[in-house]
Amino acid sequence: MRTGEKVRAFYDALLKAYGPQGWWPAETPLEVVIGAILTQNTNWKNVERAIENLKREGLLDPQALARMPPERLAEVIRPAGYYRIKARRLKNFIEMLVRDFGGDLDALFALSTSRLREAVLAVSGIGPETADSIVLYAAGKPVFVVDAYTARILCRHGMIEADATYEDIQSLMQDNLPDDVGMLKEYHALLVEVGKRQCRKAAPLCAGCPLQPLLEQGRVAWAT
């Protein structure tokens, strides 16, 4: 089976094993943006606490965030970890939004997919994964979001080399999947959920993987 076919078959196996995840867990596009920045190298549970604090303080709003001094914002998001640098990163995004788009997220999201990605990526503190999460889950435009779990899982299933770059992995996925926003959202969400449960950094190769029964039935016979 060629790698491109594996990419599609693996999605089917994940969806069958875990069901739809319905990501991103947020109520508004701005909340997605904030969550994407706060979850950088951080447990989502801690991010939830920080977002609760922001809600309570009425800070899920571009103008309110723009007025907030970074030192005070940092205290509010403290449970998310790296709180001083993340406060600065949130401010950097909001400053771009106000400066270039009048503080209007819809105006930013009206850009073409590639322009939007570039604009968001230009903010200091927003790298490729955070940018793509914003493009896909906040703006609803078709890109594949790559993260640590994606690389680890695809590598363990023989679809990429250990030294594959972000761009390598993103191209592999995008070149072999339809331009379907719903599917792209679901695929990334499934990879994160399976990764959280049983594909941690120190875990043995796919030990106890719930996909194993499906694999043994020959449904995805190439996987290990």
Place this chain on the structure above:
DNA sequence: TGCCAGGCCGGGT
């Protein structure tokens, strides 16, 4: 108790 979490930046080779 230590290791890990849905990265990214800036300075040094």
Place this chain on the structure above:
DNA sequence: ACCCGGCATGGC
């Protein structure tokens, strides 16, 4: 073009 230290809280 890579490589590495720093950033920080809370869960298991």
